[in-house]
Amino acid sequence: MTTRREFLASVPAALAAFAVADRLVLDAPPARAQQIDPLRGHFHPKGKAPSSHTLEVLRKAKQTLPLSDTRDFEEQKRGFIAPMKSLKIMADAGHVAWDMERFQFLDEQEEFDSIHASLLRQSKLNNNYGLYEVVPGIYQVRGFDLSDLTFVRGKTGWIVFDPLVTGEVVRAAWDLFQEHVGEGLPVSAVIYSHTHGDHWGGVRGIVDEADVRSGKIPIIAPADFMEFTVSENVYAGNAMNRRLFYQYGLLLPASPHGYVGQGLGQAVSAGATGLIAPTKYVEKDIEELDVDGVRMIFQNTPNTEAPREMNTYIPDLKALWMAENVIASLHNIYTLRGAQVRDPLRWSKYIGEALYRFGVEAEIMFASHHWPRWGNERIQEVLRGQRDLYANMNNQVLHLANQGVTISEIHNVYQVPKGLQAKWDCRGYHGSPQHNSRGVIQRYLGFWDCNPTSLIPLSPADSAPLYVEMMGGAEKIMSRGRELHDEGRYLLASEILNKLVQAEPDNEAAKDLLADVFEQLGYQQENPGLRNSFLAAAYELRSGIPEGETADSSSPDVIRAMSTELFLNFLGIRMDSRKAEGMRFTMNLITPDNGEKFVVELDNATLTNIKGFLAEKPDLTLTINRADLEQTMIGAKALDAQIADGTANVEGDPSILKKLAATMVDFDPRFEIMPGTKTRRPEMTGYVESGISGTASPYEAVPRQTIAE
Numbered sequence: 250m251t252t253r254r255e256f257l258a259s260v261p262a263a264l265a266a267f268a269v270a271d272r273l274v275l276d277a278p279p280a281r282a283q284q285i286d287p288l289r290g291h292f293h294p295k296g297k298a299p300s301s302h303t304l305e306v307l308r309k310a311k312q313t314l315p316l317s318d319t320r321d322f323e324e325q326k327r328g329f330i331a332p333m334k335s336l337k338i339m340a341d342a343g344h345v346a347w348d349m350e351r352f353q354f355l356d357e358q359e360e361f362d363s364i365h366a367s368l369l370r371q372s373k374l375n376n377n378y379g380l381y382e383v384v385p386g387i388y389q390v391r392g393f394d395l396s397d398l399t400f401v402r403g404k405t406g407w408i409v410f411d412p413l414v415t416g417e418v419v420r421a422a423w424d425l426f427q428e429h430v431g432e433g434l435p436v437s438a439v440i441y442s443h444t445h446g447d448h449w450g451g452v453r454g455i456v457d458e459a460d461v462r463s464g465k466i467p468i469i470a471p472a473d474f475m476e477f478t479v480s481e482n483v484y485a486g487n488a489m490n491r492r493l494f495y496q497y498g499l500l501l502p503a504s505p506h507g508y509v510g511q512g513l514g515q516a517v518s519a520g521a522t523g524l525i526a527p528t529k530y531v532e533k534d535i536e537e538l539d540v541d542g543v544r545m546i547f548q549n550t551p552n553t554e555a556p557r558e559m560n561t562y563i564p565d566l567k568a569l570w571m572a573e574n575v576i577a578s579l580h581n582i583y584t585l586r587g588a589q590v591r592d593p594l595r596w597s598k599y600i601g602e603a604l605y606r607f608g609v610e611a612e613i614m615f616a617s618h619h620w621p622r623w624g625n626e627r628i629q630e631v632l633r634g635q636r637d638l639y640a641n642m643n644n645q646v647l648h649l650a651n652q653g654v655t656i657s658e659i660h661n662v663y664q665v666p667k668g669l670q671a672k673w674d675c676r677g678y679h680g681s682p683q684h685n686s687r688g689v690i691q692r693y694l695g696f697w698d699c700n701p702t703s704l705i706p707l708s709p710a711d712s713a714p715l716y717v718e719m720m721g722g723a724e725k726i727m728s729r730g731r732e733l734h735d736e737g738r739y740l741l742a743s744e745i746l747n748k749l750v751q752a753e754p755d756n757e758a759a760k761d762l763l764a765d766v767f768e769q770l771g772y773q774q775e776n777p778g779l780r781n782s783f784l785a786a787a788y789e790l791r792s793g794i795p796e797g798e799t800a801d802s803s804s805p806d807v808i809r810a811m812s813t814e815l816f817l818n819f820l821g822i823r824m825d826s827r828k829a830e831g832m833r834f835t836m837n838l839i840t841p842d843n844g845e846k847f848v849v850e851l852d853n854a855t856l857t858n859i860k861g862f863l864a865e866k867p868d869l870t871l872t873i874n875r876a877d878l879e880q881t882m883i884g885a886k887a888l889d890a891q892i893a894d895g896t897a898n899v900e901g902d903p904s905i906l907k908k909l910a911a912t913m914v915d916f917d918p919r920f921e922i923m924p925g926t927k928t929r930r931p932e933m934t935g936y937v938e939s940g941i942s943g944t945a946s947p948y949e950a951v952p953r954q955t956i957a958e
């Protein structure tokens with residue numbers, strides 16, 4: 250009697266026979282794979298139609314939607330005054346800054362078999378554009394950018410809330426407004442509701458900076474606005490920009506099989522961004538101001554949708570401006586492009602406070618995205634739903650976490666309560682319950698699921714070859730992957746195909762099959778960020794990452810808004826520590842015009858700075874006015890040139906600056922995300938250029954885009 254183990258160990262021939270048999274099985278043709286042909290009319294030559302499984306998922310999802318509630322459509326069109334004159338707005342630089350023509354297809358059909366009915370509904374709602382009356386004295390231009398532009402009648406002119414992303418679209422909106430209701434009156438004040446780029450980037454399109462400096466036009470913003478406006482996007486800016494290719498689908502053509510809007514709005518405009526610093530900060534929790542003769546009560550709501558944000562109540566009009574704290578969607582607690590996780594409990598509480606402070610009497614509620622709500626009952630309904638949405642996500646996710654549900658499982662366990670799912674504004678057109686629930690766990694417990702296997706895991710590329718080997722090689726995985734694909738079990742298919750692609754980045758067939766799987770998953774999503782991410786990954790797997798030079802959208806205004814400390818911190822991030830091994834120096838930096846001083850040290854291959862101190866025996870002292878340093882920060886004048894012409898003064902060893910410059914690295918704005926996509930596959934076309942390129946000088950600060958949200 251031998252055990253099975255002894256048998257196998259003692260009979261090599263038998264083992265060989267097994268192997269042969271195994272091999273025979275392997276070489277046999279796989280179970281009849283469904284041949285999916287490329288879809289005619291798809292923007293990509295390898296693009297596929299939605300499968301029968303996807304159609305079924307979408308059909309079932311549609312049945313759960315509260316389609317009988319059509320109030321959003323009535324509210325969206327209420328108060329319409331005039332349409333947008335031209336569906337395209339040109340940028341001053343000559344390219345198209347805004348294009349609504351590409352979204353016309355959304356209105357040409359009732360349904361699309363490749364778009365989730367709920368997402369399509371939201372995109373149709375966002376497909377309205379023009380000038381609207383909110384109530385007499387308050388007007389909005391919608392559909393000219395990701396966000397809305399709002400005008401409130403003041404005593405001497407128009408108070409502007411949130412001037413969009415870029416100047417060109419703001420100008421076009423202002424022209425339309427003036428043509429119909431503006432009465433030729435000027436802008437009398439500007440309010441930035443919060444720190445995200447889609448709420449101030451177009452200010453130069455409507456305001457002359459001289460009028461702000463002279464005090465003629467105040468700009469009002471929440472406390473610490475400037476500090477947080479830039480800082481959120483600088484340190485990890487390049488990574489965030491790259492991830493925007495996924496979340497915002499920057500490469501995807503607008504198409505039933507591609508980009509269908511962003512939920513918050515159709516897209517982000519591509520003109521010129523600028524930033525004029527506020528002249529008046531709202532410091533108190535609740536603060537009343539007279540703004541051009543209009544009584545406004547501001548409610549600061551820090552660390553909610555943005556690090557600094559404020560709601561505004563106009564008591565004489567019973568009008569409540571909810572900034573971006575309450576919009577027609579579940580918002581992001583975690584943002585797929587990458588951001589620090591927000592505080593949903595605090596967010597919920599500020600909405601609750603707005604409800605009890607203003608919402609009990611408000612008759613109109615409006616915001617920086619989407620459309621207003623009329624009537625107190627409706628306002629209270631929306632505020633209560635939104636309050637409970639964020640609180641539930643916080644509380645119930647933590648409830649589950651306290652029972653052992655991990656960050657790797659929570660999105661499959663947590664569900665938004667049914668009552669909230671039945672409210673359109675609580676559905677996920679920006680945040681999704683899936684990625685938000687994971688975000689809540691990340692906020693409180695971090696990335697680790699507490700299984701030691703995931704404590705110091707191998708990198709995917711290092712572990713994948715063993716999986717591939719153990720699964721019996723590429724052909725077997727492809728065969729099983731195709732079966733799972735054909736059965737509509739796309740998440741399982743993506744698990745094993747991803748392992749193969751990680752192990753064999755040059756395996757074109759594997760990348761194509763994984764792309765097919767991602768594409769079906771993309772079509773099935775209600776949330777545009779999830780849809781775009783799957784479709785963007787499919788795109789890059791099929792075509793590689795597009796190269797090509799396009800306009801650089803970095804804005805000198807934004808870089809000027811960086812504090813010197815933030816700039817020095819960022820240099821520490823741009824420096825490749827591996828190039829600085831063995832280097833050591835101490836430098837004093839003095840900027841006389843703003844009275845700041847820093848000690849900057851390079852030691853242990855690490856660049857640090859401390860504000861407010863100077864070293865006693867520095868290797869170098871660099872004295873330069875902050876105003877001049879900005880020229881170097883924006884890449885307009887090299888530090889060498891500043892020194893050469895005496896703008897900057899150096900004492901000590903100036904060669905330090907050269908050595909330091911040599912350690913600075915240009916981040917690749919198109920770094921690889923999916924394996925094997927770095928080399929573009931030129932035969933595959935159909936992509937849209939994104940606006941990221943360029944090479945930075947060593948001391949340039951390079952947040953290339955203002956990120957909208």
Ligand SMILES: [Zn+2]
Nearest residue numbers: 396447573958
């Ligand atoms: Zn926004």
